[in-house]
Amino acid sequence: MNAPTMRNASHQPELFFGRFCLRPVERLLLDEGEPLALGSRAFDLLLTLVDRSGQVVGRDELLKSVWPTTVVEETSLRFHISALRKVLGDGRNGARYITNVAGRGYSFVAPIRHSTEPLQTVKPDPVKGSKCTARETRYVFAPRPLPSRLTPVVGRDDSVATISSLLSQRRLVTIVGSGGVGKTTVALEVAKRLVESYADGVHLVDLSDFSDQADVHRALADAIGVEANAGSCAGTSIHDLWSGICMTLHSRRLLLVIDNCEHLIDAVARLTESVLRVAPGVSILATSREALDAESEWVHRLPPLSISGTDAPASPAAALMFSGIQLFVSRADAHSNEIVLTQDTLREVVELCRLLDGNPLALELAAIRVSSLGVKGLVARADDFAELLSRGRRTAHRRHSSLMESLEWSYGLLAETEQIVFRRLSVLRGDFDLRCAFEIVRFGFEENLDSPPLDESSVVDALMKLVTKSLIVRDASVASASYRLQNTTRGFARHKLVECGESRTAQYAHALYAMRRMERVSAASAKDPTQAELKRLQPDVSAAIEWASSADGNTALAIDLSDALECLNARRPVERRPIPQPTKVAPEEADYLRPWPATVGAG
Template sequence: MGVRQEPQGEAPVYVFGAFRLLRQARQLFLGPTPVRLGGRALELLLVLVERAGEVASRAELERTIWPGSVVEDSCLRVHIAALRKALGDGPGASRYIANVPGRGYSFVAPVVALRLDAEVDADASAAPPAGPRPLPLRMTSVLGREDVMEQLRALLPRCRLVTIVGHGGIGKTTLALSLAGQLQDGYADGACFVDLALLSSAIQIPDALAASLGLEPDGEGVRALLERWLAPRRMLIVLDNCEHLIEAATSLAECLLRLPPGIDVVATSREPLDADGEWVLRLGPLACPPDDPALSLEQALRYPALQLLASRAEAGMDSFRLGQAELPAAVKLCRRVDGVPLAIEFAAAQVGLLGVQGVVEQLGDRLRLLGSGRRTVLPRHRTLRALLDWSHELLSPDEQRVLRHCALFVGPFSLEAALAVVGPGAAGCMMSCLLDLVSKSLVAADTGGPDARFVLLGITRAYAIERLAEDPERNALAARHALYTLGLLDECERAWNTLDHDAWLACASHVVGNLRAALDWAFGPGGERALGVRLVAAPAVLGAGLFGERELERHVRAALEAIGAGTAADPLDAARLHTAIAGGVVGDWKPWLRAIGQAEAGGQPEALAEALYVCAVCCLGAGLYRSAHEHALHMARVAAQAGLARTLAVARRLPAASLHMLGEHEAALRLARQQPATVRAPLRLAGPVGADIVRGALLARTRWLLGEGRAAAALARDLLTLAARDGAPASLAWTLALGALPVALWRGDDAWARELAGQLEEHAERHGLAYWSDWARLARQVLVARSGRMETLPHAAWGLDAVQGDHLVTWLGASAGAGLDAAAQRCAQGQVGWCAAEVWRASGERLLPGAGAARAAEALFERGLAAARAQGALAWELRCAISLARLWRDAGDGARAGALLQPLVLALGDGHDGADRRAALLLLQDLWRCHR
């Protein structure tokens, strides 16, 4: 509250109630009558009055009044008692001096400091004229409240009592003072401001209003005096900080409204007064800029929260100017403190010391960092913790308990959610307490939707979490919250089937904050790790991108460590986690085999279908295409029998991929085209790569193999655009490594392949995708080898897996080194078919430099040609035909060579452009020259 100064000069006279204290003359007057006080008592009164609104400790007072002396404890109490008696403070009626237990004493009555010139000084005992004292100076400007101000100006002529209600620090007093300053000239008798903040008793409120009006009760009751004096007046009265004396403030407001209609009242409070004729205006936080990297400084400064931060930071450090470089941190800061003006001011005060980014980094402990050293503010406004202590102490024990328990929620929550978490002990009073907390501005309510939603501001939640740490029910509450969050994840999984991806993400994003909080507890000291494992293994967590890659990996590793330490886990959950930590590529198959066994034994078709699906995908990744095909067919049978339509659609896609890899391209193409891209996989089958991406890559590859090279390249480019829009890092990696890069290298478009390899390498490194980094390095080495700077690429040098080895042969042919032997063995065993024709051709090419190898090479070329024709793979057929034609030409049988090659080139036409067609045309020209 402090001492309110007149605008000019010194203040030798302090006025409070009917008293005047002359500082220079060391005299106290009650009206015209001097009040007898001893010297020590008078000095004590001066210290307390000059620090009105602050708490002066016992030690401070003793050092000031008795400097250098040792004072007995009873001495100060004696002088305080004498002061209270002289001022008329009786038991339970501390209108002037309040004892603050454990801290000291405070002068709690409003004090006005007046400047008196020499002529008036001689008659200082004369009472100043009655009338409202000047409004306190506003320390901060009103930003972003123009619409609210306009609304208040429109309301007052119609509604004589308007209460501005809001969270502590939201700017209620600033707004009320600004309103009074703008309107006071429109009232014949001006505006009067009454701060109730440090009043400790209801009986002090009429005295505070009388003191603010300069009225002295003279044998007349204070209320009677106020009613008589105010009745003919036209005045605006502001009652500030009513919440702790709400009933008395309501009584006074209603009393003022019963006077002739010349008195208008504006009140500020954490909760409505519930007075007759009251109009409540709820004040929310300042609007914050969106978290948008594309936001410019000019656009961001249109938001009042950022305007306030910038202006207060500049006021605290003249050299500071908010620039584009600091903008992301400044936006984050405003959002982290929820746009609460007082919190923004506290944060701005730290910018000069820490910088904007430094303040953001320190915001983990918002209640410690955000504090003000200004002595002109109320004690409870000097830190956020003090501000919230004030609000908390005004709550009933039940309200305090419900506030603590609701702090478990991050973001909006429903009444049903609150009842699920608080448990049976508080369920009976939950609704009434929650509504009371809304009324008292500690909880915000959104009733715009079909169900009411509640939310705590970040600073309130941080405070309540601190209180919750001391609650013996904390672990039981956290466990119920974790189970509730698990239920939310189940709801997200069900919603996956009905919402499009953007709508689903918007819905599921509300779960992420609660999920993080639940995981922090579950894997922290005293948490339930089994619950943490279930949360991390939920399909919505592993399959839908709710977390970034690194955060997800951290949680998955924590869950696997818990399982390794003996925490019981469902085999399906364990299998999901093992696959997630392997990047969803191959992983350990044993957990999935256990999951298959458990699902079959337990009659769980959805779990069985999921386990079979992942095993099929893992087999594809390991190059075990027949096993993949069998798992896919098994999955389709399970889905059909259980009536799982979406699962069945996914199961029918998998054979298309396995058939393609086995070399049955026409059958694969028919299956791929039969399945519409719009069929969305269930969440547990969504996987890290979108089904449309896999289907598109399969089509691009198959079209090249069938001799449609130009169309394959166009499809691959379109697929890259689709994968970039998909947003899943693995989708783009898959498209680059298994779609676009193979097509580019098969066509001999090394410039495009080099560009794609660089893109894949950068993408994989940014997202920590080690497996796909290997593909990028392999592609770069292939390009080096094809440029002639490397003779072979040894298989052992890279530790290639089967799938990479198969592709390597199709890119380097006979130069694939040991990779060619491994691929030939797989083809001979029937494990792979899509590249068999090229493997046999490359094996023949490797033989040719040797003496007498022509017949063996010819047999391999013909074997490859037969395999290509059986598969309808015209691209491989062309390569085999080129090798055979060269062999026959060199043997002197050019006519036979031309007869083999020419019909094939004509059949393919220019739709199969690229290096192979160019090589075939050159060979045909050479054959024609030889024939002539």
């Protein structure tokens, strides 16, 4: 049955869609007031499709409607549909009027306004005092094509397939992951795969250049072509934009890809819920560094690219089976005249990819530096990664132009307590639990009245938020709560620690923590720690000894740390010794050279 609003459309005096005016009785199609030359068969096809707007009209029905007394081949139908699309400019600049529904027929998909219906006008904003011209405005559905990718996508087939499947069952899916992990790349690849599944296409809403919560509505309106025609108000209120969005989306079947949501997360969460309620045919794929926490949201956490295990692959061919190594090698080859992956360089390439945590942005930026530093040079400067990988593509958005910019963006969105916890935990090299986090973070803050309170609950809350914002990783493979910073993230956090003048305090806290951890391992292991326990201790103990042995450290503490490690390796109990008085100590450290409570965060 025909849709009620479209019955007898051929008898309407005027119908408007896009920039066109259709006058069925006069058999005229006007383009901004100018009549178009349109053959009689193409015009009859247009009338039939407009009369059934929003519905799929079968090929047989179209043939009977346009050629009621003549038997014609289906090729004639295709020819006249093609001619009609050409006249309408269908497909140019994102405009869509007639779609081909495979195996079923054709459908007219542009919104239509009857001459008997009021125009959707833009009201003046009383706050801004903007003035409208006399001409009324209407909203136009003018979608834009998705951006094309210039390089192949590496290692994301499984994620693309999973998310594509999810969108067939869920209307709101959010891709969550750290900066540079490839959320936008995967989202656009999913959109490319699903574009034929949505009658009204896929539309990208890029929020990267918007900074105000109110801008979210404007970004969506712009992406789907909801805009006032010439002669409208200089400023459009959110209420009017939302009215236009509702009018445009409520009867459509499309996918919205909302990219870069983290800095406008509250507004995006509210908007997605509202859109899903008023537009039952719309699905949303969002990307963010944290979940929207919106109703009906399904979160897909995007992992880093795959890197080999602890042992290096046996050959370059075996190494290239891992997507992280494959991406690095392909980008390095593009920037260097030398062959990057050989049997001689295999171990260094794998180590570098591990140090970069399989992060696609970090791998691409490192590949740019291979020609000047070489793979060995990059590995040797692992502690300076954040600064080292500070140059990327000139044309990339600021947040993706370098690893430093990407992390700076995330850091700027953190609350003050979250920034403090993030900076101070950068001294840790291995996994840590809640008790460790509290011991490191609280050191030196109890006497600082200018700092926010750092009790156990505030530290734990900040840590949890850093996990949700993809800045700290929780190891889900173990039953207890175990956390770590990725190497690239840790390098940036260390940079911020030095910048804020907290480096020595945090390093001293870390050295004391390393001593206590060795004591606890010795006691808990009945004087016989396992190799696995010693291996987990090694990165933090080595870093603590290195700092304590430096000019800024404490020689006595360095000796005690070395002795304790020797005892563990020799399977001798670590004897508890008085915590050494440092030769140089900041005033706030003085009261902390005493035993700390062991009941914090059982983890």
